[in-house]
Amino acid sequence: MAQPKAPDASRRSERSRRAIFDAALALVGEVGYDKLTIEGIASRAGVGKQTIYRWWSSKAAVLLDAFGAVVDEYDxxxxxxxxxxxxxxxxxxxxxxxxxxxxxxxxxxxxxxxxxxxxxxxxxxxxxxxxxxxxxxxxxxxxxxxxxxxxxxxxxxxxxxxxxxxxxxxxxxxxxxxxxxxxxxxxxxxxxxxxxxxx
Amino acid sequence: MAQPKAPDASRRSERSRRAIFDAALALVGEVGYDKLTIEGIASRAGVGKQTIYRWWSSKAAVLLDAFGAVVDEYDxxxxxxxxxxxxxxxxxxxxxxxxxxxxxxxxxxxxxxxxxxxxxxxxxxxxxxxxxxxxxxxxxxxxxxxxxxxxxxxxxxxxxxxxxxxxxxxxxxxxxxxxxxxxxxxxxxxxxxxxxxxx
Amino acid sequence: MAQPKAPDASRRSERSRRAIFDAALALVGEVGYDKLTIEGIASRAGVGKQTIYRWWSSKAAVLLDAFGAVVDEYDxxxxxxxxxxxxxxxxxxxxxxxxxxxxxxxxxxxxxxxxxxxxxxxxxxxxxxxxxxxxxxxxxxxxxxxxxxxxxxxxxxxxxxxxxxxxxxxxxxxxxxxxxxxxxxxxxxxxxxxxxxxx
Amino acid sequence: MAQPKAPDASRRSERSRRAIFDAALALVGEVGYDKLTIEGIASRAGVGKQTIYRWWSSKAAVLLDAFGAVVDEYDxxxxxxxxxxxxxxxxxxxxxxxxxxxxxxxxxxxxxxxxxxxxxxxxxxxxxxxxxxxxxxxxxxxxxxxxxxxxxxxxxxxxxxxxxxxxxxxxxxxxxxxxxxxxxxxxxxxxxxxxxxxx
DNA sequence: CGTTAACCGAGACGGTACGTCCTGTCTTCCC
DNA sequence: GGGAAGACAGGACGTACCGTCTCGGTTAACG
Known part of the structure; x- marks a missing residue:
């Protein structure tokens, strides 16, 4: 059932996760969705591209999580x-x-x-x-x-x-x-x- | 105050225009919008890329015209x-x-x-x-x-x-x-x- | 017999070809062969990566041509x-x-x-x-x-x-x-x- | 004046050392030197990457030791x-x-x-x-x-x-x-x- | 009725981003 | 403390398209 390489979530870097969310939200506001790139997010977040690809499958998925985290605070x-x-x-x-x-x-x-x-x-x-x-x-x-x-x-x-x-x-x-x-x-x-x- | 290069619409190839519409609509159905490319449309339509860039500014503009032409027939x-x-x-x-x-x-x-x-x-x-x-x-x-x-x-x-x-x-x-x-x-x-x- | 996409050599840019040779020879001297990269050559030559991949299959092939051109002058x-x-x-x-x-x-x-x-x-x-x-x-x-x-x-x-x-x-x-x-x-x-x- | 981290050779795993040699020699034969990777050797040897980096500085050094061990038997x-x-x-x-x-x-x-x-x-x-x-x-x-x-x-x-x-x-x-x-x-x-x- | 200017198919070009792979470091947990 | 495992920042890979440009060729209007 499992995918061919499920990363170990318990070792995940919370620091990177947050930096990615911040970068994604900031960038989508600055350059728009079409010009939002995974490379741009990675670079702004000070993170390797692979760290994004390891946990998300597309820039849309990243943005969804990032925005979701913001919205969740509006409880x-x-x-x-x-x-x-x-x-x-x-x-x-x-x-x-x-x-x-x-x-x-x-x-x-x-x-x-x-x-x-x-x-x-x-x-x-x-x-x-x-x-x-x-x-x-x-x-x-x-x-x-x-x-x-x-x-x-x-x-x-x-x-x-x-x-x-x-x-x-x-x-x-x-x-x-x-x-x-x-x-x-x-x-x-x-x-x-x-x-x-x-x- | 005209644009730097206004193409002469009277010499436009109707044949190419239609081929581009057909290709755009067919491709968007086959591969989806995200994977729709200008190159793909041009190649499928048997048309040079420049012929698309000459008349439209983006793949969205092409698709809008192509779809518009279809819709117009439903008068x-x-x-x-x-x-x-x-x-x-x-x-x-x-x-x-x-x-x-x-x-x-x-x-x-x-x-x-x-x-x-x-x-x-x-x-x-x-x-x-x-x-x-x-x-x-x-x-x-x-x-x-x-x-x-x-x-x-x-x-x-x-x-x-x-x-x-x-x-x-x-x-x-x-x-x-x-x-x-x-x-x-x-x-x-x-x-x-x-x-x-x-x- | 022909490869699946033979580029048209007659349209080739002599300017780019030379810039690539110069960049390759300069870089191999500066950073060594192992750290010589196609990206580095392209960037130093002011050329797109594809322009290198279009005409050569590896950094070794580029270097061979570049060095060959130099040696040929020693007639x-x-x-x-x-x-x-x-x-x-x-x-x-x-x-x-x-x-x-x-x-x-x-x-x-x-x-x-x-x-x-x-x-x-x-x-x-x-x-x-x-x-x-x-x-x-x-x-x-x-x-x-x-x-x-x-x-x-x-x-x-x-x-x-x-x-x-x-x-x-x-x-x-x-x-x-x-x-x-x-x-x-x-x-x-x-x-x-x-x-x-x-x- | 010792290096920042001199590993203690007396505790070294002979088992791992041999597995690494075997893996390196097998792989260089199968995929060639250019495609030989530290990760590949580690994985084939059932060894952590660090275990390789701890004792050798490059894939060339590993291969040299591995091949040296073979040659030594020809006394x-x-x-x-x-x-x-x-x-x-x-x-x-x-x-x-x-x-x-x-x-x-x-x-x-x-x-x-x-x-x-x-x-x-x-x-x-x-x-x-x-x-x-x-x-x-x-x-x-x-x-x-x-x-x-x-x-x-x-x-x-x-x-x-x-x-x-x-x-x-x-x-x-x-x-x-x-x-x-x-x-x-x-x-x-x-x-x-x-x-x-x-x- | 030949000249010529524009569109056209084609595709090379300088670039950007893709998604993958590997590097060398670091951390965690096990023995 | 060595070792297996693997996440991490970083960076090059080779590919795919972008939008621009240049090349013949063809075609329509003008002289």
């Missing part, structure tokens, strides 16, 4: 639940919009989304690691709202959450519009109207 | 209007879902969406050339529905259209779910419920 | 023939000794002799290109001496020439002794004594 | 002295020719001769360890012949021995000819004729 603990679904969603989506407008997030996130489009394997990891967790907290919050009657029963909450998040992501990814607070508010209102219990 | 003439908005949307989105599930469309479309994420200029062209026209017909159809009272007035139709199309595109691009007819129907129903005239 | 025109074989041989071998003691010749010559020992193909070329011509003029001179009676008939002149040159080369290659004029004189005398017509 | 005990110098020399040189034509000797011997050409230090060891002892027995035999009058007095026996051995070695090293028994006989006769007491 999501579920959406707020003040009892007012619309207000809660607006609060969180406004914050998310601010994050997406932050240059430090743009480059790696865009890069990974793009790389995922052409690489199914990477795409699965990207979605599972970075997008699914976010999606799940929305579904949970919607389920809670269903129990208080704010949202109709019988609705596919997964699709409901996508109605909220996909227009938002798509707008940003394709640059078809700004992610303003106004936009967020309008979107939340329109979506929630559709989720209301039917008359 | 969109607006959405049907039978008077039943939901039915009309389902009809068209089901057809679109089938298209997106067609392997011949996947590779170039994904490639361009991905390339656009990292290249703002390309992104603008991609959206303007391939996505905007599609979006526009939806907005038009929604406006018609607004006039018949099926959709509430005062709604931002652009955002409404995005609520319909973005979850759909995102699902496909990120591979977070299948584009089935059932999915389309559910999505349309949920969205339209949100667009109904308020009580 | 051998046969040994002098004053009628005194011993004197003629001493004159020429003394000059050769001086050449072999010249640092500029040492590095490439040693390198090629060494590389040839481990690479039969290269060895054939090295011998044929650089050593055979030298050997031949000695054989010719000995043949002339045979006609004047200075050298016995029936002697294998090839072996005779080797008796003269091999101890000389071996001494230099293996560093088992100095190549002084005295040494040369002694060697010539001993060898010629063996070649004298038998009593 | 030279001087040339035969039947009273007939020519016959004795032919006997021994014929045997040597057979040895040099044996594939098992070729690779390491050639490799070391080549490595010596570019590495003065190695060259001294190689000559001193493997070539000098052989040379010495020839000089001794010639001296004995001088005392019986077969060889002229006043001759530099060192140079005389080289006249015999260098053409032989050179021919083999440079592949300029076969080492046949006929060749050996002719060479011995020619050389001895030159060494005869002058008239």
């Amino acid at each position: 999501q603990e579920g959406l707020p639940d003040t009892g007012d679904l619309a207000a809660d969603l607006k609060t969180v989506l406004r914050a998310t919009a601010d994050e997406f407008n932050d240059a430090a997030w743009q480059a790696p996130y865009r890069a990974l989304a793009a790389a995922g489009a052409n690489d199914e394997e990477l795409s699965r990891t990207f979605v599972g690691r970075l997008m699914e967790p976010g999606m799940r907290v929305y579904v949970d919050r919607l389920r809670a709202a269903q129990e208080t009657g704010e949202v109709a029963t019988g609705i596919d909450l997964r699709i409901a959450a996508e109605m909220l998040m996909s227009p938002f992501s798509q707008r940003w990814l394709m640059r078809t519009g700004e992610l303003t607070h106004d936009y967020v508010d309008t979107l939340v209102d329109l979506v929630l109207h559709g989720l209301r219990p039917r008359d | 969109q003439e607006g959405l049907p209007d039978t008077g039943d908005l939901a039915a009309d949307l389902k009809t068209v989105l089901r057809a679109t879902a089938d298209e997106f599930n067609d392997a011949a469309w996947q590779a170039p479309y994904r490639a361009l969406a991905a390339a656009g994420a990292n290249d703002e200029e390309l992104s603008r062209t991609f959206v303007g050339r391939l996505m905007e026209p599609g979006m526009r017909v939806y907005v038009d159809r929604l406006r018609a529905a607004q006039e018949t009272g099926e959709v509430a007035t005062g709604i931002d139709l652009r955002i409404a259209a995005e609520m319909l199309m973005s979850p759909f595109s995102q699902r496909w691009l990120m591979r977070t779910g299948e584009l089935t007819h059932d999915y389309v129907d559910t999505l349309v129903d949920l969205v339209l419920h949100g667009l109904r005239p308020r009580d | 051998q025109e046969g040994l002098p023939d004053t009628g005194d074989l011993a004197a003629d041989l001493k004159t020429v071998l003394r000059a050769t000794a001086d050449e072999f003691n010249d640092a500029a010749w040492q590095a490439p010559y040693r390198a090629l002799a060494a590389a040839g020992a481990n690479d039969e193909e290269l060895s054939r070329t090295f011998v044929g290109r650089l050593m055979e011509p030298g050997m031949r003029v000695y054989v010719d001179r000995l043949r002339a001496a045979q006609e004047t009676g200075e050298v016995a008939t029936g002697i294998d002149l090839r072996i005779a020439a080797e008796m003269l040159m091999s101890p000389f080369s071996q001494r230099w290659l293996m560093r088992t002794g100095e190549l002084t004029h005295d040494y040369v004189d002694t060697l010539v005398d001993l060898v010629l004594h063996g070649l004298r017509p038998r009593d | 030279q005990e001087g040339l035969p002295d039947t009273g007939d110098l020519a016959a004795d020399l032919k006997t021994v040189l014929r045997a040597t020719a057979d040895e040099f034509n044996d594939a098992a000797w070729q690779a390491p011997y050639r490799a070391l001769a080549a490595a010596g050409a570019n590495d003065e230090e190695l060259s001294r060891t190689f000559v001193g360890r493997l070539m000098e002892p052989g040379m010495r027995v020839y000089v001794d035999r010639l001296r004995a012949a001088q005392e019986t009058g077969e060889v002229a007095t006043g001759i530099d026996l060192r140079i005389a021995a080289e006249m015999l051995m260098s053409p032989f070695s050179q021919r083999w090293l440079m592949r300029t000819g076969e080492l046949t028994h006929d060749y050996v006989d002719t060479l011995v006769d020619l050389v001895l004729h030159g060494l005869r007491p002058r008239d």
